[in-house]
Amino acid sequence: MTTTSPAWHHLQSLAGNGNEISISSLFTDSTRLNRFSLDIGGLFLDFSKHRVTPEILSALIALAEEKSLHKRIDELMAGEIVNTSEGRAALHTALRRPSEDLPDGFADHILAERKKLAALSTKIRDGSWTGHTGKPIKDVINIGIGGSDLGPKMMTAALREFHDGPRIHFISNVDGAEILSLLPQLDAEQTLISICSKTFTTQETMLNAKTALTWLGEALALDNPAASPQCVGITGSPEKAEAFGIPGDQLLTFRDSIGGRYSTWSSIGFPACLAVGYECFSEFLEGGAAMDQHFREAEYEKNMPVLMGLLGVWYNNFLGAQSHAVIPYCQRLQLFVDHLQQLDMESNGKSATLDNQAATTDTGPIIWGQTGTNGQHAFFQLLHQGQKLVPIDFIGIKNDNLSNTEHHRVLLANMVAQAQALMTGKSGEDAHRYYPGNRPSSVLLIEELTPRNLGMLLALYEHKVFVQSVIWSINPFDQWGVELGKQLATNILEGRGEKDPSTQALLEKIGLAG
Ligand code: F6P
Secondary structure, three states: OHHHOHHHHHHHHHHOOHHHOOOHHHHHOOOHHHHOEEEOOOEEEEOOOOOOOHHHHHHHHHHHHHOOHHHHHHHHHOOOOOEOOOOEOOOHHHHOOOHHHOOOOOHHHHHHHHHHHHHHHHHHHHOOOEOOOOOEOOEEEEEOOHHHOHHHHHHHHHOHHHOOOOEEEEEOOOOHHHHHHHHHHOOHHHEEEEEEEOOOOOHHHHHHHHHHHHHHHHHHOOOOHHHOOOEEEEEOOHHHHHHHOOOHHHEEEOOOOOOHHHHHHOHHHHHHHHHHOHHHHHHHHHHHHHHHHHHHHOOHHHOHHHHHHHHHHHHHHHOOOOEEEEEEEOHHHHHHHHHHHHHHHHHHOOOEOOOOOEOOOOOOOEEEEOOOOHHHHOOHHHHHHOOOOOOEEEEEEEEOOOOOHHHHHHHHHHHHHHHHHHHHOEOOOOHHHOEOOOOOEEEEEEEEOOHHHHHHHHHHHHHHHHHHHHHHOOOOOOOHHHHHHHHHHHHHHOOOOOOOHHHHHHHHHHOOOO
């Protein structure tokens, strides 16, 4: 068991004074910055502002060794059944591998889908794929939720500099105000509806799809709008999508072994690919593959996802932190935090271990955040003077082609100043003006927000999540916790099931009591 292992005990004894370690004083070691930073080309990580001594870092690495992390990474990448509760592999890393290096049994499907994705997106972008009345596509409504929305939406926003394709409108929430407000703004003749769902059964997606297709059918007098060239499906269940009415040659597919929150690399990336083009999409895949190689080959001391994962374990399991903030100093990365929330919390928000026992360690933290400098004027008060320990990842873009020197200097100066202020603190003439400091953060500096570097960044966080799941002995690839609420919503809509008095009263108030 994790908590009785020698490395765990050693870390517990070190944690005894972990909260008393003064980060600032650790810099008396002139080699600290060098030892606690890492440049892997495209991404630079400064993790020197942490309550971590070289001894603590060694103990964390010993914990990773005890948990056979390298072996587990190899198993993940070799396509072994790592998602044990569903009996599946987790093959997202295969999706980004170069063509000549694809795993047996999956290569044909991955190559065929890449070809279809390239062909379809290119035809739509160059206008040779036209709508029902022969006009090119100008707008795309992308309908999907969770992993079938967050990744491609984040990618499209992050790569705005490269967006030269049609406008993409992401609809995820079943809140009708979203889709019903969007439709009147669009020209039905030039709008493509892209329905993204691994299962092709998700309630929100199916209802939004029905609403969008009804609008299209009425506007263009189509009996079967799903079969028109203005509807495509992206799915892991092609038989369901065909039964829904979308012809097989208008479907892009991916396999069961690709989890929703890890599916941006698959055909689910279609809307982002439409926005920026297949060449950029390939560069994004290459960035992911470069991070995979680094993760597989670099020794723990120089391995970015391993180090980030272990730092998180230190705060989560030994210093009592309940949450972890991610603050990108780049407005185009605003949705990166939303995506990370699903990636991290749907993966590691678990209470059962791999061998189906109740977990005895704390597992995944609450992930939250917002862009800087906006967050500075909202919740940073708590970060500086509140009582909660919140380790932070600051993410900055070194060179930004869409900004100018004046703005960019101000933006990055703020990021560096926040990390500095959180660490150094300041004595005050009274309690209100006192900043305790000693608050830990990392700075992750991205050379430029290119498709390749975005791929590296996303894969970095995917692997960080995996590292932590290995330490906690949990399965990061299932999500049983989301099922109960879905079932009860169906029961309510169908007027079935027992209800407690509070639930019953609410349903009566809303008019849903049946
Ligand atoms: O809400 C849970 C979930 O199953 C996610 O894991 C998934 O990304 C999302 O729903 C959407 O599922 P689908 O792609 O099957 O519509």
